[in-house]
Amino acid sequence: MNALRRRVLEYTLTLWSLIVAPTAWAAHFLFSYVYAAVRCAKGGRDSAIGDVRLVVAIATVVALAIVLASAYVAWVHRRVEGDEPPFHDSTDEDRQRFLATSKLLLAGLSFIAIVFTAVPAFTFGDCR
Amino acid sequence: MAAAPHRHPDQGDPDVRAAQEARLRQVWQPPRGLFLRWTDTNNNSVGTWYTLTAFGMMLFAGVLALIVRAQLAAPENDLVSASTFNQLFTLHGSIMMFLFAVPMFEAVSILILPQLLGTRDLPFPRLSAFGYWSFLLGGVFVGGSIFFNAAPDGGWFMYPPLTTEPELSGVGADIWMLGLSFIEVSSIAAAIELIVGVLKCRPPGMRLNLMPLYAWYILVVAVMILFAFPPLIAGDVLFELERLLDWPFFDAARGGDPVLWQHLFWIFGHPEVYIIFLPSIAIFAMVVPTFSRRHLIGYPWIVLAAVGTGFLSFGLWVHHMFTTGMPNISLGFFSAASEAVAIPTAVQIFAFIATMWAGRVVWSTPMLYGAGALAVFVVGGLTGVMVAVAPFDWQAHDTYFVVAHLHYVLTGGLLLPLLGGLYYYWPLFTGKKLSDRLGRSAFWLIFVGINVTFFPMHFSGLMGMPRRVFTYSEESGLHGLNLLSTIGAFVIATGIGMIILDMCLSPRRKLAARNPWKAGTLEWLALPRQENWGVRCVPRIESRYPLWDQPGFVASVDEGRYFLPDAEEGKRELMITSVLDAEPVQVARIGGPSVKPMLAAAMLGGVFILTTFHFYGAALLSGVAALAAILWWLWTGSGIVPEKPMKHAGNGVVLPLYASGPASSGWWAMFITMFADATAFGALMFGYFYYWTIHPEFPPKAAAGTNGPGWVWPVIALALVLTGWVLTVAARELNARGRVRFAQGGLVLAAVATAAGAAAGLAGPWFSGLDPTAHVYPAIVWVIAIWIAVHGVVGVIMQLYALARSLWGRTTPTHDIDIRNITLYQHFLAVSAVVGFITIGFFPEWV
Numbered sequence: 001m002n003a004l005r006r007r008v009l010e011y012t013l014t015l016w017s018l019i020v021a022p023t024a025w026a027a028h029f030l031f032s033y034v035y036a037a038v039r040c041a042k043g044g045r046d047s048a049i050g051d052v053r054l055v056v057a058i059a060t061v062v063a064l065a066i067v068l069a070s071a072y073v074a075w076v077h078r079r080v081e082g083d084e085p086p087f088h089d090s091t092d093e094d095r096q097r098f099l100a101t102s103k104l105l106l107a108g109l110s111f112i113a114i115v116f117t118a119v120p121a122f123t124f125g126d127c128r
Numbered sequence: 129m130a131a132a133p134h135r136h137p138d139q140g141d142p143d144v145r146a147a148q149e150a151r152l153r154q155v156w157q158p159p160r161g162l163f164l165r166w167t168d169t170n171n172n173s174v175g176t177w178y179t180l181t182a183f184g185m186m187l188f189a190g191v192l193a194l195i196v197r198a199q200l201a202a203p204e205n206d207l208v209s210a211s212t213f214n215q216l217f218t219l220h221g222s223i224m225m226f227l228f229a230v231p232m233f234e235a236v237s238i239l240i241l242p243q244l245l246g247t248r249d250l251p252f253p254r255l256s257a258f259g260y261w262s263f264l265l266g267g268v269f270v271g272g273s274i275f276f277n278a279a280p281d282g283g284w285f286m287y288p289p290l291t292t293e294p295e296l297s298g299v300g301a302d303i304w305m306l307g308l309s310f311i312e313v314s315s316i317a318a319a320i321e322l323i324v325g326v327l328k329c330r331p332p333g334m335r336l337n338l339m340p341l342y343a344w345y346i347l348v349v350a351v352m353i354l355f356a357f358p359p360l361i362a363g364d365v366l367f368e369l370e371r372l373l374d375w376p377f378f379d380a381a382r383g384g385d386p387v388l389w390q391h392l393f394w395i396f397g398h399p400e401v402y403i404i405f406l407p408s409i410a411i412f413a414m415v416v417p418t419f420s421r422r423h424l425i426g427y428p429w430i431v432l433a434a435v436g437t438g439f440l441s442f443g444l445w446v447h448h449m450f451t452t453g454m455p456n457i458s459l460g461f462f463s464a465a466s467e468a469v470a471i472p473t474a475v476q477i478f479a480f481i482a483t484m485w486a487g488r489v490v491w492s493t494p495m496l497y498g499a500g501a502l503a504v505f506v507v508g509g510l511t512g513v514m515v516a517v518a519p520f521d522w523q524a525h526d527t528y529f530v531v532a533h534l535h536y537v538l539t540g541g542l543l544l545p546l547l548g549g550l551y552y553y554w555p556l557f558t559g560k561k562l563s564d565r566l567g568r569s570a571f572w573l574i575f576v577g578i579n580v581t582f583f584p585m586h587f588s589g590l591m592g593m594p595r596r597v598f599t600y601s602e603e604s605g606l607h608g609l610n611l612l613s614t615i616g617a618f619v620i621a622t623g624i625g626m627i628i629l630d631m632c633l634s635p636r637r638k639l640a641a642r643n644p645w646k647a648g649t650l651e652w653l654a655l656p657r658q659e660n661w662g663v664r665c666v667p668r669i670e671s672r673y674p675l676w677d678q679p680g681f682v683a684s685v686d687e688g689r690y691f692l693p694d695a696e697e698g699k700r701e702l703m704i705t706s707v708l709d710a711e712p713v714q715v716a717r718i719g720g721p722s723v724k725p726m727l728a729a730a731m732l733g734g735v736f737i738l739t740t741f742h743f744y745g746a747a748l749l750s751g752v753a754a755l756a757a758i759l760w761w762l763w764t765g766s767g768i769v770p771e772k773p774m775k776h777a778g779n780g781v782v783l784p785l786y787a788s789g790p791a792s793s794g795w796w797a798m799f800i801t802m803f804a805d806a807t808a809f810g811a812l813m814f815g816y817f818y819y820w821t822i823h824p825e826f827p828p829k830a831a832a833g834t835n836g837p838g839w840v841w842p843v844i845a846l847a848l849v850l851t852g853w854v855l856t857v858a859a860r861e862l863n864a865r866g867r868v869r870f871a872q873g874g875l876v877l878a879a880v881a882t883a884a885g886a887a888a889g890l891a892g893p894w895f896s897g898l899d900p901t902a903h904v905y906p907a908i909v910w911v912i913a914i915w916i917a918v919h920g921v922v923g924v925i926m927q928l929y930a931l932a933r934s935l936w937g938r939t940t941p942t943h944d945i946d947i948r949n950i951t952l953y954q955h956f957l958a959v960s961a962v963v964g965f966i967t968i969g970f971f972p973e974w975v
Contacts (some may be wrong), residue, residue, distance in 0.1 A: 015890065
């Protein structure tokens, strides 16, 4: 685990890394919606959607794994020794720890939003 | 490169400083004269015009709303006809959204963002001016149409088939589509300006963790524009092709689908709500710490809220379409996202409340507006959670309940924060405070007025009053509630009138002190009598609230002890810094006053306006003139080779004066533009696949005029476009290695290949006889082919432009911004050719 931590710490957080988790949400959302919409349009209104459930479940697991990985990276950076929040000094450490905190929070929000998105697939049984 | 020996000026010497100030004043002097003053491009001038125009639009749309309310005050009223009423509410909504809310955010940002970032201007001042003139022209065109009884009348979201049928909707729908498309161009221009401004023009030391929250919000919103506006532009293209040329994109009889318009409109329309809400709440994020006299609590939480809302707001659009008959599971996805977006929205409100709780709140007038805004917004947010629940929405859809909801959101989330911002920032630009007495009285009138107007609408809606009806019957029992709403509307108007009075009295008042609110952020460095140069020197930042936390900061700035305190070479200069840590990387020179942006906007406006009235020949001429104006502007104003490579920026920092590729702001501007363009293309491709989804057979069984383009021509076209792309990349590399003649030859060949590719792309549908009016399939294939072909032609113009720059010695192996930028364009062209040609050539037959 320590080797992994060290590798994570070598990596500089950027604006791009900040949006990894919400991008996972966006991809998951779009994929789930498009898959279900095409499937229902082609399969007919009364068709059952067992396969949609399976596909959405797999997509959800993948998306949540990305979010958790993003959260782990953020967590490791967040725990680098230094002063307490609110990270408002003009230093490399504070910039990095600020980005880590925001990244962690975004991962949390994305996690919840992905779970929300998955719920309809398990609530409805057909394409009506 | 080694620094040349340089004698540091003695900033302690008043004579040195006076000489520097005289030079700065000279360089940043605004143009004078009856006409020339309008050629100014400085953000102070353009931002002020922009703000005042947007404010004027708000007043105009407000008057329209008052007429609407007067008509609805009594049952069976005949103050205005049904037709006029349709124009009134359509124009009220369209103006408030497109000509007030969005431009106002751009205007305010152009005005205050440079001050907040301690920079002299934004990176592309002429682009801001271009955006302003486009907005003014388009705005007057759309808004003025009502005086000719020609205003759009299909509601602000213009649903087909009502609006695509020229006999039912008149020229108003064309005015809406073309006029507002033109304004969307100015929004994208503003997005480019603001993104590059926030990322590259921050003062040294202002790392990402020290950025003012306003800048965070603006960054998020500007990026949202790149994803939200282009789908609407794509929708507008389809819409006008149907209206002008009878291509049946939304005509169900010929395979089209009106619901596609709803998708494209709301992919824009829902994020739009957040595009206008976030910048207003951003003003609040500046006001709250000032009057709580402490740092904002939960800075990363606000960033979470801004970024999180920015993302989630794109998963909400179908909640406007819950009644279109989509499968429940689809509605469920959007309902879920609609509920989730309440989380980040609430987080920022809790952060503000926590800050106020922890600080010592000074109950100033701006704070009063802020607190009122929160109260109103929360009501709108709660009804928002209600209508996000699909079964409830089925009952409330298209009733006054929705009208109540959206007006609570927009008055609480936009109007009140903006008015608070007006009171807060007025001293920054005029040096004078507005009256607290008038401001507070106005606040109470507006606050009470909002609730009296919109609260009863919840009930009239639940009682079944549909939106957009021009009258109602005596027996409906709606009279009392409607009368109340009308009274409330006039109370709001009285409050707004009081604010206008307050502003008009301002010139007679005495100057306020510098930083009258004792705020901590950079914009309050401004002096009561503002200099046109923005900041005396570009400061070094060590805190989120430098005026509070950095000892001696204001004096050091005033004495020019930081960066760029002088304008030795007589040029307008900005400091460009790195994205993450704001380390100085370049001194960029920016354009000064010029008539070219105005000219380009007028000519481009001509294209849209003349097309509305079917003067196609004149529109084409106007388009050629617009192209000429833009080329003239670029040729004379961009990519200029400086007289020396490096410059002393102060404090021993020596920086290059020229940058190209990703190090330059111009490259990023091109990247952002093409990103928006790619989103529009993506929306067209979405259309293709959408039609495939809804048709059991797509392409339709071969009938006359619906035979596909085959795969041969698309493959030839793709190969040629990719050849042009490879040759352009090769030309860039050859140029960088000093093989200038080979690079020029490469550009010639590249232009030939790209032009041939564009032609071959059109040859497919042409030779297979695809008839775009027969069915939606040929129409969408044609649109994709034409889109790529037009982009190919633009690519050829760029290749020839880069060639000319090289031949005239304005592009050299070391000064190669033009060729790098056009290569970036070619990357995007190549991607769209791959996606577009493979789709029309091979999908779905080969899958």
